[in-house]
Amino acid sequence: MSYLVTGARVIDQNGERRGDVRVNDGFIVEVGPDLSRNDQDRVLDASGCVLSPGFVDLHVHLREPGREDAETIETGSRAAALGGFTAVVAMPNTDPTQDSVEVVDFVRRQGERAGWCEVSPSGSITVSRAGEQLTPFAELADAGVRLFTDDGNGVQDPLLMRRAYEYASDLDVTLAQHCEVESLTAGAVMHEGECCSKLGLPGWPSLAEELMVHRDIELVRLTGARAHFLHLSTAGSVDLVRAAKGAGLPVTAEATPHHISLTDSLLASYNALYKVNPPLRTPQDLAAVRDGLADGTIDAIATDHAPHVPESKERPLDQAPPGMIGLETALGVALAHLEMPLVDVIAAMSWKPAAIAGIADRHGRPVEPGEPANLTVFDPSTEWEVVPAQLASKSHNTPYVGIPLRGRVRHTIFNGDAVVIDGKLQDK
């Protein structure tokens, strides 16, 4: 299949230029102004749009295997393609856990069967994410796993985490931490501060995140291993990572769209759609996370896409599970809420997360002839509102209903196939 994308602003790590892009048989074959039209090319109009390397999401929950009632790899990767993602990293909190070659192979194959984007499985750091015994990092690395994490349950035991970093330092893998000292957050429902005090809800202190960020930075200093910090949410965490990077430590970090756009005051509605871990924080924290993205302290925007069946989100706040979906709204939230150069937003959604995910040989590549055709075309100025019933994700727990978004994906090209054209999935 060949495509000619016409009239785009091409933005990648080498800058910006205007032009057409021809894709043939999985690869970019030509980039330049006013390319000639071949009869066999399907023309994709990109006037007024940006063409960039495809987006990469470091943090999605696809719920398969285990909770296929909330999401499947098929439905989740459809949502990803609509959001402009050509690759997503599947978190390991599946049932069974992604702690063995068999399970990660299954997840990868299901992604290939679906065919909407690359589904790159992460592996857990400990068996069953129980925080007791390390998983076979080398075996899993041989099966293609580059990112290891215990996901929602950060590894609590400092000794075990030290061993994990030491062992990982021999291998070309990255350990990603959900930073939360759980003894400080028992029963927590929302950010600890003024709002939780008024609402009579147990709070998540910022300290619980920052203590573990600090611990893991020191473990990186000690072991030399690479660490990636999942979904930073507090001003203090951003400062810690900024200092660690300043000291030259091999750490990276991500932030979610909701931690740059929504605050804890939303919980006053007692609507569990707004319950998420780490919790929505204060306007000051939001500003700090945005600053962290702007100055590069935070490398990537990652959605923490977390589908939940509707009845679970209708429970009282303390009984509802945390999490919100985000694949289809990520770009719209980022462009509506970030005041940084467009190329930096794209960097945080494409080549920077591709490098952290260990898939930079095929995603987040420059838009040049010979490169694999994983590309996103989006209109950066379209204003729109999300309609839950129209989402491709099987679950509809988006917090963005009624909140204006800016920027919408028009075409997504994955492995040389236009899987989304004019905002519509191209069923095969």
Place this chain on the structure above:
Amino acid sequence: MTSVEQRQSAGPRGSRSLLSIDELGTDGVFRILDLADHMVEVNRRPNPKVPALRGKTVCNVFFEDSTRTRLSFETAAKRLSADTMTFSVAQSSLNKGESLRDTIETIAAMGVDAFVIRHGSSGAPWMVDKWTQASVINAGDGWHAHPTQALLDAYTVRTTLNRTGGLEGLRIAIVGDVKHSRVARSTSAVFRLLGADVTLVAPRTLLPPVVDEPTSENLDALIDDVDVLYLLRMQSERMNEALVPSLREYTTRFGLTPQRAGRLKQNALVMHPGPMNRGVEIAVDPAELPGAVITQQVSNGIAVRMAVLFELLGSGHGSADTLEGSSE
């Protein structure tokens, strides 16, 4: 059928539900307190029962153990001739089976005019209020709110001190586990709404993370001057959470000991929402405290809850005229 959005939310006169003191507002508080005077009069009659809510059904839905609040609401509804139903369930069994929404919608389908909700989760009555056309009365949600307790407390202070207006100029200390107390949140709100100066007295561990109101950790510095000493229940499990070192130390710093009782002003009131932990927050016999109004709080609770039910469900919406006549 009216949609939920078209219904009035709690607050001004004619509203459907009572969820919190904030939503009730100053005017609403005064209206309930004035109406409670009429209810006290009804309760003094030889046959303390009026037909005001005949034909109305009030369902008490208690997801948390409660004796006094449930009995108080039941009695209040019966004195107004409403039919009552009671649904009590331990929260754990709800987790296993039916969702809160299904429970509420099932009971609502039986034809209910008001739900009286006690739930261990902060915010649960607000959720219920979205799911039903019936009135919802918050009988205590998590650590969050307990508005009828607050109203009966305000009523008790107002009547005991023979006030007709608000509580301006009164110095009130609320002492104890403010952090985990829905009573403290609602009662301090109503006292402040009525013009009193409220100080929350507790160690830092038993205060919410952020507090707007004046606080103190030194009861002895206040005790000579307070007009109302409001003691909160101190639960023994707080020690296991390292919130206080021991109940003995708690009593030493924050309990109403005989020494402190002796320093109270002559006409200072001593209040407690019950149930009391004798020897912990109250280390004297309340029967020997001239200012103790703890039993009056309980009896006023019935009148105040009658006022709330009548305000929300009565045909006259707060007009006391329909309280004439008696019911068999």
